[in-house]
Amino acid sequence: MARALLCSHLPPSISSSLPLKSSLLLQWPSISKTSHSLLLINRRFSAAKISMSLRAGIVGLPNVGKSTLFNAVVENGKAQAANFPFCTIEPNVGIVAVPDPRLSVLSELSKSQRAVPASIEFVDIAGLVKGASQGEGLGNKFLSHIREVDSILQVVRCFEDNDIIHVNGKVDPKSDIDVINLELVFSDLDQVEKRIDKLKKGKAKDPQSKVKEEAEKSALEKIQQALMDGKPARSVSLTDFEKDAVRHLCLLTMKPVIYVANVAESDLAEPGKNSHVEDVMNLASELQSGLITISAQETKAWTIRSGMTAPQAAGVIHSDFERGFIRAETVAYDDFVAAGSFAAAREKGLLRSEGKDYVVQEGDIMLFRFNV
Template sequence: MEAGIVGLPNVGKSTLFNALTCSGAAASANYPFCTIEPNEGIVSVPDSRLDTITKYIPPQKIIPAILKLVDIAGIVEGASKGEGLGNKFLSHIREVDAVLQVVRCFEDEDVTHVSGDVNPISDIEVIETELLLADLETLTNALPKAERAARSGDKEAKVRVEVIKRCSAHADEGNLLRTLEFTPDEAKIVRGLGLMTAKPVLYIANVDEDDVPGNGPLVQKVREHAAKVGAEVVPVCAKFEAELSELDEADRAEMLESVGLEEPALGTVARAAYRTLGLQSYFTAGEKEVRGWTIPIGATAPQAAGVIHTDFEKGFIRCEVYTLAALEEYKSEKEIRAAGKLRVEGKEYVMKDGDICHFLFNT
């Protein structure tokens, strides 16, 4: 699963991307960052539960859950028609699972706004309009092919035609496709079409250094908009984070304290992106490693096992599960077993966030 960072020019998008990835590298040896390509990065999701687990099960390695971030080329008005780097922007955003939209909420005479004045709601509307226009074009182009397949008696194609028509009617009225409800089969069709306004969105309000907590009026406007569309807002000062990422651990802690923050923005952004993507973590713990694994909310035990290796899902027998609270109470897995607090779950078990697991399987 990956999230694409998007925004208009000069909103601080790339500054934020660089700061997040650098802070991920500097935060701790346990939270690594690696560059895949110049505009892509994998960042660890900071999780205090890992520290608690390793207190009782000391491992050789600690591996947190990860999130892939993609710094997508900036968009301008007319991008859906190829203006600026529109085509590149649109092709990349179709591939990500969620949109992290950076919205400028700071005034700076030295950084020109593409529209002339700072108006975060207008910025959001420009990008949403361009994505919606591109989605309409995608739907228009996809319909004839789907109709031809449906005429041949293909049942799946008939469903595809209905989905395309419903999405087109909704988008024609200016509505974003994420406001529609889809069955699992319909959602699969929508994902296959790469419809961008159907993807979940997280707004990142890039604030001024004088308002690092994000209490200013511009951020409040973004929060009001986000509340209407069921999205989250995370205030981040990209400039502050860029400076923070260059400091050593002691100086970083002091700088964070000076503005009333407990951690770099990486933590809050990563966790909010996790929620936006509908993800959660479970853990495996042993002497070799303690590791966080990323799964969709609602994943079953076999599906969770498959994240480790496809053979684990195919040959799944059962899952042994215990909670972090049980580990804190009984101090070791051995004592958890002895107290009868280690559960044995089968193929129908739906994973809970924070489960600590052993999977039993055959090949």
């Protein structure tokens, strides 16, 4: 899945302390507004200190404004931004809180000692060039950094400026996107083919392992065909079991993508007039939902993926919640706030019991019942 985000002209040579920063941040809610679903967790695990932030890698061709975007988004960001390729070699990392006004409301109702917002960890990754999958530029080192993140922010240059070097000599967002995507496809294809060969040579030791290996092989063969057609792994229809079987590979093209159109500040008011932006904006789709836990100790926001079932969402907090999931007592956010507490919502008959197949909805508040 992919989503398009419009930002102001962020040439690599311009510091994030300039007014351009505010132009970018005005557009930023188009990412953060997707983090909104809420859940209430069992008090038995209220003191957990597990960190669960979404890791988003900022990628793109060299010199398109990746580090300047990082500096604009991350408070006190100090990534080097310069008008030459590969000014970033080692990744820069920064953590940004995701605002959600409902967090404070739930914290007050539950009388939590503190409120902890969800966070996104941004990773500014070195520029990728054509042939990276074969070692060009920073090659495999760059690709390994992408493999470690949960989602990809691909910065695409959509502004004309003769003073800012373009690694390919011209501004062509569609071509830039194709270069990045094809390198990710080539890298995944190499990994998938090696894994298939290994599965063919190996023999599972027990029936359960054999079933899992067969599922992985089936999934990889479908993914292999898609990659050979130039399509990302995320475009392949897989069962939940198949997805779990290939998850350990951390395939690059399985990750959701946000395309960040880096435009001139003058284009922000009417981006539709920029022909470069039109191509990028057609790639938009949903990315993330959010999760909040409440207890007397703290109210904490988490990040979950859209379409997660109740057990999967519970597993974001702790694997025991998913492993021993029984049911989730659920109430809508507005009903919970109106009732004033979970107990009051139960007395008024506002709670409903949801099972393992229930898909978490926007604004759900849930009390997980589990046994391990």
